[in-house]
Amino acid sequence: MSRESDRRSGRPCRSISRRDFLKGTAAGIAGAAFPFGSTIVSVWESFFQKHFREMSQDEIRDVIERLQREYSEKFDTRIDINARKAIPGTLFGYGLDLSRCIGCRRCVYACVRENNQSRDPQVHWITVLRFKKGEKWVNDLEGAEKYYYPEKVPEEGFFYMPVQCQQCENPPCVKACPTQATWKEPDGIVVIDYNWCIGCRYCMAACPYGARRFNWGRPRIPKEELNTETHYLGNRPRYVGVVEKCTFCIQRTRAGRYPACVEICPVGARKFGNLLDPNSEIRYCIENKRVFRLKEDLNTLPKFYYFFAT
Amino acid sequence: MGHPGERRTWHLCAAALFLLLMPLFHPSEPSAEEDIPKFFVPPPPFSEGIFPCSQCHAGMEANPTRRELSYHTEIAKGFNHAADQRWCLDCHNPDDRDKLRLASGKLVSFEESYYLCGQCHGTIFRDWKAGVHGKRTGYWRGKKEYRLCVHCHNPHRPRFKPIKPLPPPMKPEDIKYRELSPEEIPRNPLNEILRSERVERK
Numbered sequence: 001m002s003r004e005s006d007r008r009s010g011r012p013c014r015s016i017s018r019r020d021f022l023k024g025t026a027a028g029i030a031g032a033a034f035p036f037g038s039t040i041v042s043v044w045e046s047f048f049q050k051h052f053r054e055m056s057q058d059e060i061r062d063v064i065e066r067l068q069r070e071y072s073e074k075f076d077t078r079i080d081i082n083a084r085k086a087i088p089g090t091l092f093g094y095g096l097d098l099s100r101c102i103g104c105r106r107c108v109y110a111c112v113r114e115n116n117q118s119r120d121p122q123v124h125w126i127t128v129l130r131f132k133k134g135e136k137w138v139n140d141l142e143g144a145e146k147y148y149y150p151e152k153v154p155e156e157g158f159f160y161m162p163v164q165c166q167q168c169e170n171p172p173c174v175k176a177c178p179t180q181a182t183w184k185e186p187d188g189i190v191v192i193d194y195n196w197c198i199g200c201r202y203c204m205a206a207c208p209y210g211a212r213r214f215n216w217g218r219p220r221i222p223k224e225e226l227n228t229e230t231h232y233l234g235n236r237p238r239y240v241g242v243v244e245k246c247t248f249c250i251q252r253t254r255a256g257r258y259p260a261c262v263e264i265c266p267v268g269a270r271k272f273g274n275l276l277d278p279n280s281e282i283r284y285c286i287e288n289k290r291v292f293r294l295k296e297d298l299n300t301l302p303k304f305y306y307f308f309a310t
Numbered sequence: 311m312g313h314p315g316e317r318r319t320w321h322l323c324a325a326a327l328f329l330l331l332m333p334l335f336h337p338s339e340p341s342a343e344e345d346i347p348k349f350f351v352p353p354p355p356f357s358e359g360i361f362p363c364s365q366c367h368a369g370m371e372a373n374p375t376r377r378e379l380s381y382h383t384e385i386a387k388g389f390n391h392a393a394d395q396r397w398c399l400d401c402h403n404p405d406d407r408d409k410l411r412l413a414s415g416k417l418v419s420f421e422e423s424y425y426l427c428g429q430c431h432g433t434i435f436r437d438w439k440a441g442v443h444g445k446r447t448g449y450w451r452g453k454k455e456y457r458l459c460v461h462c463h464n465p466h467r468p469r470f471k472p473i474k475p476l477p478p479p480m481k482p483e484d485i486k487y488r489e490l491s492p493e494e495i496p497r498n499p500l501n502e503i504l505r506s507e508r509v510e511r512k
Contacts, residue, residue, distance in 0.1 A: 124479050253450070
């Protein structure tokens, strides 16, 4: 109703313009959304947390302290988070020997154990695909079987191919992210900041390998199975509504160790090393075996090499 | 064009220089032993009480004939490693049973059994030395933990036995949100299977 009609009807006119009304409402909502109590300081801090790559060392330390406080409240145990930087002169590469893989899925669950994936709703970073020998080539990921469950593996007439994040040098997921919550680190690992991810899942649509996973529900992990040695960009506990994926076990590999999937593999099919070191295992594979990468035609330049050693 | 004799002198000088410098361009090939990393963490996986072999074999006469064994029956029964071409003393040293014997007659200890395996499996031996064949644990940058061939392959029956796979992922339609008490959160099936495999090995 306009002021003109108010005057005519004889009611007193309270002159609140539409602009004032909207301003007041916005302030009110903002006030309600960000409470000022002492217990919710961390809400404030997390809301105004800077982008990970723009933070100074001190700011990163403060953020980690806050997260450790939050996690210890949530899980009732101390969780160590580090933000170890890439080792200069490293570019990580991975090799997987398809002639040895037996499809036993030990790697899938060793990854779950190491990287604190949600047990329910279930999240796996590695998918093992089963192919019938001589039927289709491995680029047809959608046509492969991932729910196979025989009594014993390997089975006659099949071969197996585990797929996880290929750590592309030219990663399409990074280009798709509207908040720059995912990026490629100097050692070639594509990481996600779970505090910056808004859960739009554009990256999942962009990934040609189906390597990214979404937390549809609040992640749940039994307390005694938590891995408390974590990295900020890796296996620290995640939130509902964020995307996650393989990071080559950033918390282990930046400390010089092998990824968990390499160490569990009972047939030694998984190889890992520094692509810039001519004496590394991965360089030996590339130089001496017939390696290929998945969907090479997409120019994503994966650093994950498959090969048949025998 | 110089005098023919002069030319010969030059040739001789060049040849001498070449011979002198040759070692610089062709460093001596590293022997097989040199390029093998010395990081064997676990000792050879002997069955309990079986080593040293000389405990029993010291006073025994070596018998190279293929026959029904009265001891080591487990080994003999499952023996499947080019069994037609091979019998005990082709690898085990007849005189000092605590050693293995290469085709050359050289004796090697059980800690270095890879020399024995490498006699036939040369390409695999080469990959293994480079760190590519077989399982690696430890540090990609630092101390790599190797294993002997026999840690993964039973030398008398080297082919791997099929194993039970871990469960497949849940199908999207089966993932339903449900209230769970902390005890009801599903446990990682890996821990269970590793425990049972450890028990089996014992």
